[in-house]
Amino acid sequence: MSQPAGHRDEGLIQLIDPSGRRTPNEELDPWVTDVDVDALRGLHTDMVAIRRIDQEGTALQRQGELALWPPLLGQEAAQIGAGRALEDDDFIFPSYRETGLAYCRGVDAEDTLRVWRGNAYSGWDPFGKNMATPQIIIGAQTLHAAGYAMGIKYDGGSQAAITFFGDGATSQGDVNEAMVFAASYQAPVVFFCQNNHWAISEPVELQSNTHIADRPVGFGIPSLRVDGNDVLACLAATRIALDRARTGNGPTFIEAVTYRMGPHTTADDPTRYRDANELDLWAAKDPIERLEKHLAGLGLDTAELQAGAAVVADAVAEKLRKAIIGLQDPQPMDVFENVYSQPHATLDRQREHYALYQQQFADAGSATEGGAR
Amino acid sequence: MSALTFGKALNAGLRHSMEADSKVVLMGEDIGKLGGVFRITDGLQKDFGQHRVIDTPLAESGIVGTAVGMAYRGFRPVVEIQFDGFVYPAFDQIVSQVAKLHYRTHGQVSMPLTIRIPFGGGIGSPEHHSESPEAYFAHTAGLRVVSPSNPQDAYVMLQQAIACNDPVVFFEPKRRYHERGEVDLDGGMAGPDLGSAVIRRRGTDVTLVAYGALVKTALDAATAAEDDGISIEVIDLRSLSPVDYATVEASVKRTGRLVVTHEAAQTLGLGAEIAASITERCFYHLEHAPVRVTGFDIPYPYSKLEMHHLPDLDRILDGVDRAMDRPNSLSSLEG
The missing domain is CATH 3.40.50.970 (Thiamin diphosphate (ThDP)-binding fold, Pyr/PP domains)
Structure with a gap:
């Protein structure tokens, strides 16, 4: 009888350790031979930029400019490593925390954030960016990725689909069903799980009695369990998975072991359920500092590196703040838009009635400067 | 207490x-x-x-x-x-x-x-x-x-x-x-039966049925309507299945007019069922067709638009005006 492996610590694939030292790995090394100092510097700038967008998100929420914000703090390496492994025409099905993936796809930060202001449900055209808009229903997007990948296979495409979700999502039926479909049809899809250890207040141990990466194997899907705070390892693992997808070898599952340094959202208070010591442990594994140490070892001046990244991050942040604060509210009649692609008689009547209702206020306002009553 | x-x-x-x-x-x-x-x-x-x-x-x-x-x-x-x-x-x-x-x-x-x-x-x-x-x-x-x-x-x-x-x-x-x-x-759990509705405010001109969050809005509307000389009876439905039709029916037989409000979409909502059932029970007592004031038949909108979707005091009073044959948002469509 085989036994569940539990949450042991061995088996985490890593290329750069927390001290910044490059650690060899036979499986991953061949996939990052092209990543030179300039490329590493680019990954560093990306991580700094998305951390800055994230900080702006939290600040704008505190200032009342956003209704809510789901921080990605601590997960920069997982998102940038995966994001920079993708080709432009690979299709991304994200959850709501994938600010870094949107950044990699060239989505303006303000378009990511305005959804959280309540100005829209969708900040970009999924087909313009080859990225679906953020999914709030936990795990639902994984089935969409499996289906998209089935489509790629059946229409002869050369792309891959990739879906992002958290450790909590792996408990959902949808995610398990997505693995069943992906395996049965050998669909070119990558399941990228950011195990950030917490589903709001629930630790990953409540979701899984074994490593999450052990589960897909039971579905017939090979998996990689990588250090999610190691951007180079995340890049390599995603490249491996994408290559398998493109060469007809079907789905791959990546568990990127990382940590949600912030709250679940700005509405959450993690001090109620988790130990501050745990934060200290993970702060020592910070993805950005780790890469800075690594680059310092390669001879780069850290202050100069940080200053260069800050120029990019400052520019993104300034544009973002201006755009968000300057956003116009939607118009009342927008409430009826896009429910259907063609006229719908019942809704058309409701729209007509609401226009008449609104007109009363306009009439009353022009007549008396008061309300309708 | x-x-x-x-x-x-x-x-x-x-x-x-x-x-x-x-x-x-x-x-x-x-x-x-x-x-x-x-x-x-x-x-x-x-x-x-x-x-x-x-x-x-x-x-x-x-x-x-x-x-x-x-x-x-x-x-x-x-x-x-x-x-x-x-x-x-x-x-x-x-x-x-x-x-x-x-x-x-x-x-x-x-x-x-x-x-x-x-x-x-x-x-x-x-x-x-x-x-x-x-x-x-x-x-x-x-x-x-x-x-x-x-x-x-x-x-x-x-x-x-x-x-x-x-x-x-x-x-x-x-x-x-x-x-x-x-x-x-x-x-403890002493109180009206789980399946019963409760009249929250007595009134004589129109019966206003609400539940959940909109009961408070309905009571506010009834207070506002007083200024216009309209007396609204507010029923807190409490139970959506079963509906306490006896209470609603008795009220409508007194007032002759019914308005139902809910946040949920109109089509096949509680309002539709209550309007149909009360019409069956009170047809000869009704002075006006039952009126529904509800969310629209749309997915719940993003938050900057939600105030346009949710029935508020003004929309409820507009519905009351319709039930009372007073000037209202749909007046221009009549005749």
Whole structure:
């Protein structure tokens, strides 16, 4: 009888350790031979930029400019490593925390954030960016990725689909069903799980009695369990998975072991359920500092590196703040838009009635400067 | 009597039920240490232990499905669905299992589940956090569906729901969680029957039926209408399945006019059913066709638009004006 492996610590694939030292790995090394100092510097700038967008998100929420914000703090390496492994025409099905993936796809930060202001449900055209808009229903997007990948296979495409979700999502039926479909049809899809250890207040141990990466194997899907705070390892693992997808070898599952340094959202208070010591442990594994140490070892001046990244991050942040604060509210009649692609008689009547209702206020306002009553 | 928030009243109701019956167990996401995202179960795991306040994996179908199994085993599970829009993965378990097991087993298996769902909008939430799915459940035979509107009812009705041997879907108007009211903590579950409506305000000109969060809005509308010389009788429906038609019918026979309001979409909503049933019962007493003031037939909109979707005081009064044949938004369409 085989036994569940539990949450042991061995088996985490890593290329750069927390001290910044490059650690060899036979499986991953061949996939990052092209990543030179300039490329590493680019990954560093990306991580700094998305951390800055994230900080702006939290600040704008505190200032009342956003209704809510789901921080990605601590997960920069997982998102940038995966994001920079993708080709432009690979299709991304994200959850709501994938600010870094949107950044990699060239989505303006303000378009990511305005959804959280309540100005829209969708900040970009999924087909313009080859990225679906953020999914709030936990795990639902994984089935969409499996289906998209089935489509790629059946229409002869050369792309891959990739879906992002958290450790909590792996408990959902949808995610398990997505693995069943992906395996049965050998669909070119990558399941990228950011195990950030917490589903709001629930630790990953409540979701899984074994490593999450052990589960897909039971579905017939090979998996990689990588250090999610190691951007180079995340890049390599995603490249491996994408290559398998493109060469007809079907789905791959990546568990990127990382940590949600912030709250679940700005509405959450993690001090109620988790130990501050745990934060200290993970702060020592910070993805950005780790890469800075690594680059310092390669001879780069850290202050100069940080200053260069800050120029990019400052520019993104300034544009973002201006755009968000300057956003116009939607118009009342927008409430009826896009429910259907063609006229719908019942809704058309409701729209007509609401226009008449609104007109009363306009009439009353022009007549008396008061309300309708 | 104690002044409690709606949320604290629910907490007190849960505590009382758990003290009264050791088979009452709570199940849901984040309900333990965190006390739920709305803190409704705050402190209960600490006091009753992890076997009675069970933090579940993140899987709504799993929560309800395992609650069915717990009920088979003799427990009385109280399930928390974190937000209205998250109940749909559990819909299969609720509709095909929870609702039908008593019927399927010729009464041998009862399903004394309570499924608590914070529902409705008005708090500026992201997508899937502001829905009003009550009609799906009211449409499903085998389920009782209720929604309290104030702290006292929250306290009493939750205990009644838990004590009920039928499954009860318990809709909590989340935008009222922080509102305060007097609660008789010593009264236990004594109060009007779980299935009964209550007249909250007497009036003579028109009957206004509301439930959940809109009861307060309806009462505010009735106060505002006084200035225009209109006397509105406000009925707090409380139970959506069954509907207490006797109370609504008696009221409409006095007033001759009916307005129903809810946040949920109009088509096939509670308003449609109540309008049809009251028309059948009171046809010769009605001075005007029943009027519905509801959310539109749209997906719940992003939060900057929600005030246009949700019935508010002005929209309810516009509906009252229609029922009263007074000038209103649709006047230009008449004649």
